[in-house]
Amino acid sequence: MATIQTQGFTLDDSGQRIVVDPITRIEGHLRIEVNVDKSNVIRNAVSTGTMWRGLEVILKGRDPRDAWAFVERICGVCTGTHALTSVRAVEDALGIKIPKNANIIRNLMLTTQYAQDHLVHFYHLHALDWVDVVSALNADPKKTSELQQSISPWRNSSPAYFREIQNRLKKFVGSGQLGIFANGYWGSAAYRLPPEANLMATTHYLEALDFQKEIVKIQTIFGGKNPHPNWLVGGVPCSINLNDTGAVGAINMTQLNMISGIIDSTIEFIDQVYIPDLLAIASFYKDWAKIGGGLSGQNVMAYGEFPDIANDYSNKSMLLPAGVILGGDLKNVHDVDLKAPDQVQEWVTHSWYKQGDESKGLHPFDGVTDPHFVLGPGTKGTRTNIENLDESAKYSWIKAPRWKGHPVEVGPLARYVVAFARGDKEVTEQLNMVLKTLDVPVTALFSTLGRTAARGLECSWAAHKMRYFYDQLITNLKSGDYATANVDLWEPSTWPAEAKGIGSCEAPRGALAHWVKIKNTRIDSYQCVVPTTWNASPRDAKGQIGPYEAALLNTPMVNPQQPLEILRTIHSFDPCLACATHVMSPEGEELVAVKVR
Amino acid sequence: MSARCEVLVLGIGNLLWADEGFGVRAVEALHQACVFPTGVRLLDGGTLGLALYDDLTSARRILVFDAIDFALPPGTLRVLRDAEVPAWGRTKLSPHQVGFNDLLAIAQLNGRAPDAIVAIGVQPVELNDFGGSLRDAVRTRIPEAVALATEQLAAWGFPGAPRAPGAVCEPLNAHALALAAYEAERPSDRDALRSGDARVLERALGQRG
Numbered sequence: 118m119a120t121i122q123t124q125g126f127t128l129d130d131s132g133q134r135i136v137v138d139p140i141t142r143i144e145g146h147l148r149i150e151v152n153v154d155k156s157n158v159i160r161n162a163v164s165t166g167t168m169w170r171g172l173e174v175i176l177k178g179r180d181p182r183d184a185w186a187f188v189e190r191i192c193g194v195c196t197g198t199h200a201l202t203s204v205r206a207v208e209d210a211l212g213i214k215i216p217k218n219a220n221i222i223r224n225l226m227l228t229t230q231y232a233q234d235h236l237v238h239f240y241h242l243h244a245l246d247w248v249d250v251v252s253a254l255n256a257d258p259k260k261t262s263e264l265q266q267s268i269s270p271w272r273n274s275s276p277a278y279f280r281e282i283q284n285r286l287k288k289f290v291g292s293g294q295l296g297i298f299a300n301g302y303w304g305s306a307a308y309r310l311p312p313e314a315n316l317m318a319t320t321h322y323l324e325a326l327d328f329q330k331e332i333v334k335i336q337t338i339f340g341g342k343n344p345h346p347n348w349l350v351g352g353v354p355c356s357i358n359l360n361d362t363g364a365v366g367a368i369n370m371t372q373l374n375m376i377s378g379i380i381d382s383t384i385e386f387i388d389q390v391y392i393p394d395l396l397a398i399a400s401f402y403k404d405w406a407k408i409g410g411g412l413s414g415q416n417v418m419a420y421g422e423f424p425d426i427a428n429d430y431s432n433k434s435m436l437l438p439a440g441v442i443l444g445g446d447l448k449n450v451h452d453v454d455l456k457a458p459d460q461v462q463e464w465v466t467h468s469w470y471k472q473g474d475e476s477k478g479l480h481p482f483d484g485v486t487d488p489h490f491v492l493g494p495g496t497k498g499t500r501t502n503i504e505n506l507d508e509s510a511k512y513s514w515i516k517a518p519r520w521k522g523h524p525v526e527v528g529p530l531a532r533y534v535v536a537f538a539r540g541d542k543e544v545t546e547q548l549n550m551v552l553k554t555l556d557v558p559v560t561a562l563f564s565t566l567g568r569t570a571a572r573g574l575e576c577s578w579a580a581h582k583m584r585y586f587y588d589q590l591i592t593n594l595k596s597g598d599y600a601t602a603n604v605d606l607w608e609p610s611t612w613p614a615e616a617k618g619i620g621s622c623e624a625p626r627g628a629l630a631h632w633v634k635i636k637n638t639r640i641d642s643y644q645c646v647v648p649t650t651w652n653a654s655p656r657d658a659k660g661q662i663g664p665y666e667a668a669l670l671n672t673p674m675v676n677p678q679q680p681l682e683i684l685r686t687i688h689s690f691d692p693c694l695a696c697a698t699h700v701m702s703p704e705g706e707e708l709v710a711v712k713v714r
Numbered sequence: 715m716s717a718r719c720e721v722l723v724l725g726i727g728n729l730l731w732a733d734e735g736f737g738v739r740a741v742e743a744l745h746q747a748c749v750f751p752t753g754v755r756l757l758d759g760g761t762l763g764l765a766l767y768d769d770l771t772s773a774r775r776i777l778v779f780d781a782i783d784f785a786l787p788p789g790t791l792r793v794l795r796d797a798e799v800p801a802w803g804r805t806k807l808s809p810h811q812v813g814f815n816d817l818l819a820i821a822q823l824n825g826r827a828p829d830a831i832v833a834i835g836v837q838p839v840e841l842n843d844f845g846g847s848l849r850d851a852v853r854t855r856i857p858e859a860v861a862l863a864t865e866q867l868a869a870w871g872f873p874g875a876p877r878a879p880g881a882v883c884e885p886l887n888a889h890a891l892a893l894a895a896y897e898a899e900r901p902s903d904r905d906a907l908r909s910g911d912a913r914v915l916e917r918a919l920g921q922r923g
Binding site for chain 1 (some may be wrong): 723728729730731757758759760761762765767768769810820822823824825826844867886887888890891899900901910
């Protein structure tokens with residue numbers, strides 16, 4: 118192709134091609150192909166989902182009141198957000214209003230999910246792209262203690278404590294099994310933290326994974342006995358009795374007090390560990406404030422979340438506002454209407470589906486999921502073992518969603534940019550604090566570092582909002598309102614013959630929506646557009662690239678054989694394709710293959 | 715929740731992915747077959763990953779049902795004990811890939827590993843059938859898996875009492891996901907457009923042919 122100009126970027130596929138493919142022997146997930154120039158700078162990027170699924174295959178013909186239970190099983194992390202989106206879609210279709218308590222509890226469940234998900238994402242997934250675990254073994258525990266005490270009042274900070282953790286790590290690594298730390302690019306020149314910072318962050322990695330189990334307990338209390346929370350069309354499936362002294366099922370004051378305690382410790386952990394770590398690590402990687410911005414400085418979108426007023430999903434009610442920003446124009450925030458046929462549309466020009474005239478996009482209510490697996494003439498390899506994709510043709514199982522024809526980035530950064538543009542005070546204060554602490558300009562937000570920082574800030578925001586919603590709940594209960602569900606329209610005999618509705622949710626990783634059509638009391642069609650569809654989107658009919666593809670462009674790599682830089686940027690989006698399959702095998706198989714061609 | 719439980723019986727896997735549902739279906743079957751003494755907890759763990767960390771680390775012993783790939787003939791059952799249960803980790807693209815193995819590894823590093831662990835695994839026939847259910851070769855092994863589990867639980871000092879035939883028992887998970895409802899209401903291949911990736915199609919055709 119030589120070079121192509123699009124959206125202010127120049128794509129050049131003439132250099133060496135590098136493929137990063139998280140191969141499992143079961144099925145593929147997300148695969149990235151890039152071309153690098155002679156200086157190892159990325160000049161072309163291709164993002165592809167390598168697995169086909171459709172929710173239609175499980176939901177068609179089922180009872181819409183059960184849809185949440187199925188969508189909750191799509192994957193193990195997005196459980197709550199898919200379930201919430203589903204009950205909202207069915208409630209919208211059938212005109213069901215939920216009680217105030219149900220709204221507060223749903224907000225509390227979702228802020229809890231934000232806190233846990235962002236925390237786990239940072240430490241378990243993203244931190245090790247920046248933190249060298251093996252280097253931590255060489256740290257001086259005394260200096261680590263000094264570093265810790267200089268950045269945070271967190272209680273676990275003695276030299277003895279860090280020495281003990283270091284010994285545990287040494288034993289673990291020395292036993293020959295790197296275990297959870299296998300497959301890292303340890304020792305790469307791309308890692309820049311001193312050993313003490315590495316030991317501090319690795320210690321917090323262990324503490325965070327241990328601590329997150331406390332946060333999860335809130336989901337379990339409100340969601341019922343099960344680790345998969347229960348949901349309910351019309352409200353929440355738990356009853357509450359403040360005076361209860363042990364009756365079966367109802368949530369009582371003892372459990373509410375336990376939740377309150379967990380909220381306090383969640384706020385403490387995030388503000389004393391996560392945020393100081395984030396800032397400390399970021400200060401060594403400030404060049405990443407200029408890398409990986411992709412579309413974030415141009416087009417971002419948020420559906421809005423945390424309705425403060427039950428059943429009101431307008432910006433008057435939303436604590437994080439909805440909106441779309443185009444071309445980086447923060448002064449004009451556009452409103453989002455998921456029902457408008459000309460706003461959210463999906464293209465399949467470069468996706469392995471057929472949908473009639475492929476120069477046009479389809480609104481999800483008119484969505485078609487008709488698989489059509491064909492490879493372009495430039496493909497290398499075979500149909501079942503693709504070496505290089507041909508991105509000029511169809512190349513992904515992910516469709517290309519667009520807002521009024523524009524690719525947009527979604528996620529914490531998008532939410533924060535929209536909130537900032539809408540003049541939200543709390544968000545603006547948080548962003549200013551980070552910019553000032555790191556001494557970087559406002560443009561630094563539109564980067565891999567900015568995306569990572571926004572997630573941390575939002576994690577703290579969510580933890581404090583857990584307290585806000587908890588207090589709201591107690592106040593409302595004390596006023597004598599115990600209603601948690603509205604079952605007026607529970608019986609299908611009360612429903613119209615045909616109905617359709619939308620449900621949206623800002624999942625931790627970005628804007629999520631479900632479109633449901635109900636016919637004769639059963640699901641007639643169900644379409645989901647998930648956050649990763651927006652971010653990992655392939656090209657569209659106009660050749661516009663998606664957010665991942667844009668974010669990888671112009672990234673300098675230290676060593677293309679060790680694609681840490683690609684992982685850093687892709688991980689900063691919190692990708693969500695590899696949902697469900699895990700099969701044990703006798704030998705630790707290699708999951709990420711890197712091929713240079 | 716946090717109270718130390720004596721034995722956690724965990725079914726893991728994704729019930730939407732054909733034989734990946736083995737673990738969940740096996741723990742359901744065990745639950746329907748027997749009542750166990752206090753101290754034994756049966757759980758449908760799905761693919762929850764880190765959300766199961768509290769359950770895992772609160773248990774003294776763990777019995778886990780799962781689909782296990784040992785390159786054995788499909789439908790083969792295999793029992794693994796303690797060190798045989800792999801606790802390695804993997805490079806992750808997403809926290810969704812936090813599997814049971816990662817959980818075990820993290821629990822070990824944090825000094826919270828269980829005293830004993832037994833895995834009852836089956837070699838799957840088919841995973842790539844989204845919305846599908848167990849294949850016969852796997853389904854027919856469930857009674858044996860349940861018997862192996864009951865034996866193990868008895869050996870640990872927790873014998874199960876068989877439920878009376880036809881006795882009503884609360885499902886472990888949402889009613890709509892119970893095996894019978896899940897299978898009965900599945901849309902047809904044509905309605906659901908259950909085709910797609912050539913790699914899936916070729917394999918499916920190969921099996922039929």
